[in-house]
Amino acid sequence: MFRELNTNELDWLIGLDKKTVSHYIDVLEQAYIVFRVPAFSRNQRNEIKKSQKIYFHDNGVRNAVIGKLGLLPIREDKGALWENFLMSERNKQHDYHHTYARMYFWRTKQQQEIDLIEEGDGALKAFEFKWSAQKKVRFPLTFTKNYEAETMAINRENFREFIDFGS
Numbered sequence: 001m002f003r004e005l006n007t008n009e010l011d012w013l014i015g016l017d018k019k020t021v022s023h024y025i026d027v028l029e030q031a032y033i034v035f036r037v038p039a040f041s042r043n044q045r046n047e048i049k050k051s052q053k054i055y056f057h058d059n060g061v062r063n064a065v066i067g068k069l070g071l072l073p074i075r076e077d078k079g080a081l082w083e084n085f086l087m088s089e090r091n092k093q094h095d096y097h098h099t100y101a102r103m104y105f106w107r108t109k110q111q112q113e114i115d116l117i118e119e120g121d122g123a124l125k126a127f128e129f130k131w132s133a134q135k136k137v138r139f140p141l142t143f144t145k146n147y148e149a150e151t152m153a154i155n156r157e158n159f160r161e162f163i164d165f166g167s
Contacts, residue, residue, distance in 0.1 A: 040104030040117040048107045089163040112140035124149035
């Protein structure tokens with residue numbers, strides 16, 4: 001699972017100040033190595049508001065940076081790898097087809113989460129990513145009660161329609 005970016009934690013871990021870390025992330029984003037996805041919130045009291053996640057445009061670069069180049073069956077980070085793949089491919093499709101949709105993630109202080117919220121044409125779509133098609137997906141009631149959104153679970157059996165939406 002991806003964690004939100006916490007620049008205070010990141011600067012402490014790598015020994016750089018917050019401004020330098022933020023500048024480096026800006027440079028990586030401008031070089032199309034990473035992209036940021038902000039938190040979605042409509043000011044509900046328990047929603048995370050100011051956080052963001054960072055994804056790599058290329059999973060190969062992601063794997064090299066974290067030093068995990070093993071075969072997929074033995075990877076403990078399959079879920080995170082799958083999430084990064086789906087987010088980057090969806091982002092590329094939006095760019096390619098010139099569709100205007102804002103991408104967010106959603107999380108509450110109680111750790112309820114939705115991997116991707118897309119906002120476009122006045123509508124919300126919520127997506128949850130699962131490596132296994134057998135995993136049961138429940139969208140948090142906190143989200144579904146407060147927002148009218150189409151929901152969809154994405155897995156290895158249906159991911160092509162998710163990333164090839166413009167075809």
